[in-house]
Amino acid sequence: MGSTAKRPQRERRSGGSARHRERAPRSVLARRGGVRVLERAIGILQCFDEVNVRLTLHEIAERTGIHKATAFRILTTLVDERIIDQPILGGPYELGFFALGCADAILGGSMLWRKAVPVMAQLRDELNETIVLAQRRGDQILNLDKMVRRQGIIEAPTVGICTPLHASPAGRAVLSTFTHRQLDAYFDDYAVNTDSPRALSEARAFRRQIENAKAAIADPASDAPGSLVPAVPIRDRAGDAVGALWVAIPAGRMNPALFRQCLRRLISAARRLTA
Amino acid sequence: MQHDSDMQHDVSRQRYSVEAVRRLARICRLFSAKGPELSLREISSLSGIPLRTAEKIVATLDARGVLSAGAAPRRWTLGPMWLRLADFKRSRIDVREVALPVIRWVFAELNETTFLGVRLGDRRVVAECLISTQPVRRVSHVGDEVPLHVGSSGRALLSGLSDADIKSYLTRIQLINYGYDTVTDPARIWSDVRKARRRGYLTATAELTKESYSTSAAVRSYSGEVVAELTIIFPLSRETRELRDASIRLAVEGARRISRRLGHGFDSKTPSA
DSSP states (O other): OOHHHHHHHHHHHTTSOHHHHHHSOHHHHHHHHHHHHHHHHHHHHTTOOSSOOEEOHHHHHHHHTOOHHHHHHHHHHHHHTTSEEOSSTTSOEEEOTHHHHHHHHHHHTOHHHHHHHHHHHHHHHHHOSEEEEEEEETTEEEEEEEEOOSSSSOOOOOSSOEEEGGGSHHHHHHHTTSOHHHHHHHHHHHHHHOOOTTHHHHHHHHHHHHHHHHHHHHOTTSOOOSOOOOEEEEEOTTSOEEEEEEEEOOTTTOOHHHHHHHHHHHHHHHHHHHO | OOOHHHHHHHHHHHHHOOHHHHHHHHHHHTOOSSSOOEEHHHHHHHHTOOHHHHHHHHHHHHHTTSEEEOSSTTEEEEOHHHHHHHHHHHHTOOHHHHHHHHHHHHHHHHOSEEEEEEEETTEEEEEEEEOOOSSSOOOOOTTOEEETTSHHHHHHHHTTSOHHHHHHHHHHSOOOOOSSSOOOOHHHHHHHHHHHHHHSEEEEESSSSTTEEEEEEEEEOTTSOEEEEEEEEEEGGGOOHHHHHHHHHHHHHHHHHHHHHTTTTOOTTSOOO
């Protein structure tokens, strides 16, 4: 690649073309720089996950595409702020306990979570499976917290992930409380907002899954067709679905009898949360 | 007096500090369980960041899931990214790995057998152990297990359970003598549980073997839950007041150090610099 191919990248990094740089006042550039550095800092935080627990400066720079010197400055500040830990000076970095403090603030501020914690613990002990609490956020559903099965082979879904309501069993449990008109409006929005040419047929397939979820929740003893992920909606006192409880079970262990057992327990737990 | 290398490190930290990142941290620290939602004006006035700058920062943080829109319009909460990162952090905390350097430190101080015990159901299991190199020593091995009411280590773990869970344990478990002088009286077990909660440590004499003395202290996680215990155990023949006191001091301090490394007592409101 010649130098002409590299130029646009260099220009993007420095906040636009030379012509625009000349025109922009210094303060605007400084602000743009501030936002860019924030995005880079967030990018660094997002390098860490269940697999990448400890990362060196080199690895972080490589993953984020940030220059090593810049990454070092950002990391130094993240360590000072205790968002990231560096147990050994010059050694690899890992997530600090700051995230746990933030998670505490989110969860402690949620009435749904405070009510659900003892119910989830009881369910986990009764079923010896992983119980997940999901919270509705408009047309999305967020896995808020989980209580993981204590022993053996577990399925431990990641919390803090938002998905559209129709795209997860917990969300479909919420959608099962919608009237036909509400569902029509939801999928109309979906068709408008999605680029997929198969939006209409996908919407039909999702509606079938929602009908199946509705039928299973209405009668846990019936043979549940389709996906075997037990999930039930949690309603507030006005009857609106505010979240869902679901059981995460590895596919190899799931069977119709266990599905029905989980569903029955979930329904009774969800009723307690509404009361 | 501050060491030269520490001073150099502080100077370089200040030189490399990035203000935008400090502001990110400052804004996130404003949220709490009691105040989970804030308006832009509150964010600006509480953090001391000018309103227009705060608006730009909040927009960036919102777009990247660090903050998200609250239930009320024009209010923000901490975003789902923190739940995800906390989940990763929590799932990768390995008590044994965190405790090993501390166990080594305790061991180096006394050269007495030191182990980390964790609860597995109704039993205490040794997860890590360093055995004394003295000619007469108390031996223990990784994987050794006893019921929770047995020995200072078991009862230190028992003390971390709720009263209802302890009651349930005492009714379902047969309290029999597992060695020489195991405590089998529920009243004594309750008394030890209260003692462990109050003092932070427990001692026991000759429970599994006739000739041993042990001191155990509970290890707590970020959330305050008892997740392990640290025990120093030695032959009664070596027991003196000095050794007893030293084992108590080291077990308590060792458990405190492990707990700190697990995030116990971590105050997310305070930056280190």
